[in-house]
Amino acid sequence: EVQLVQSGAEVKKPGESLKISCKGSGYDFPGYWIGWVRQMPGKGLEWMGIVFPINSNTRYSPSFEGQVTVSADKSISTAYLQWSSLKASDTAMYYCARFNSPAFQGGRFDPWGQGTLVTVSS
Amino acid sequence: QSVVTQPPSASGTPGQRVTVSCSGSSSNIGSYSVNWYQQLPGTAPKLLIYNDNQRPSGVPDRFSGSKSGTSASLAISGLQSEDEADYYCAAWDDSLSGWVFGGGTKVTVL
Numbered sequence: 001e002v003q004l005v006q007s008g009a010e011v012k013k014p015g016e017s018l019k020i021s022c023k024g025s026g027y028d029f030p031g032y033w034i035g036w037v038r039q040m041p042g043k044g045l046e047w048m049g050i051v052f053p054i055n056s057n058t059r060y061s062p063s064f065e066g067q068v069t070v071s072a073d074k075s076i077s078t079a080y081l082q083w084s085s086l087k088a089s090d091t092a093m094y095y096c097a098r099f100n101s102p103a104f105q106g107g108r109f110d111p112w113g114q115g116t117l118v119t120v121s122s
Numbered sequence: 123q124s125v126v127t128q129p130p131s132a133s134g135t136p137g138q139r140v141t142v143s144c145s146g147s148s149s150n151i152g153s154y155s156v157n158w159y160q161q162l163p164g165t166a167p168k169l170l171i172y173n174d175n176q177r178p179s180g181v182p183d184r185f186s187g188s189k190s191g192t193s194a195s196l197a198i199s200g201l202q203s204e205d206e207a208d209y210y211c212a213a214w215d216d217s218l219s220g221w222v223f224g225g226g227t228k229v230t231v232l
Contacts, residue, residue: 062218
């Protein structure tokens with residue numbers, strides 16, 4: 001079974017750094033892009049960025065470029081999303097998802113991780 | 123404000139047919155395939171429809187997708203209580219050079 005399991009909920013203070021993880025199993029992890037999606041409280045889905053574990057190539061949404069870093073360690077089948085300095089507005093649920101196509105334009109995200117809730121509060 | 127627009131809500135009684143619309147532009151829906159995701163309350167999104175009208179294995183055939191020009195639609199036939207969820211359309215967007223999601227539609231079973 002293809003599965004993505006994310007790290008647990010985090011509570012942080014503004015200005016702190018954070019790295020959350022997404023571990024894949026049941027498939028050839030290095031060979032599939034992993035995307036990250038934000039869902040702010042009571043709001044919709046927003047694509048943030050994507051990483052290709054086999055060579056660590058990345059792409060970012062203009063809205064998130066410079067705000068977060070996506071990465072991956074293919075040796076342990078794990079992708080990451082990190083912040084160097086959190087803001088209260090980063091409070092949200094974050095999902096990772098496998099991208100099922102060699103071509104960006106025609107693919108889809110499936111499956112999704114269970115989500116990691118990040119709360120940033122002083 | 124998303125570049126892909128969905129109505130915020132839709133509703134129907136059990137057994138009815140409900141449709142959810144998704145309106146975009148030539149830089150996204152008009153040029154690329156549309157996927158639909160279902161998010162049940164308190165859970166992660168799940169792929170419901172891909173490539174405009176294809177169902178992954180395990181998705182009931184009461185869910186169907188279609189596309190015409192720069193708009194797409196999700197139809198739920200024979201609405202059931204367990205279909206109460208948020209539904210999101212998504213597509214690649216050339217202007218963003220990335221994926222755009224619609225704002226989501228909350229489907230309520232009356």
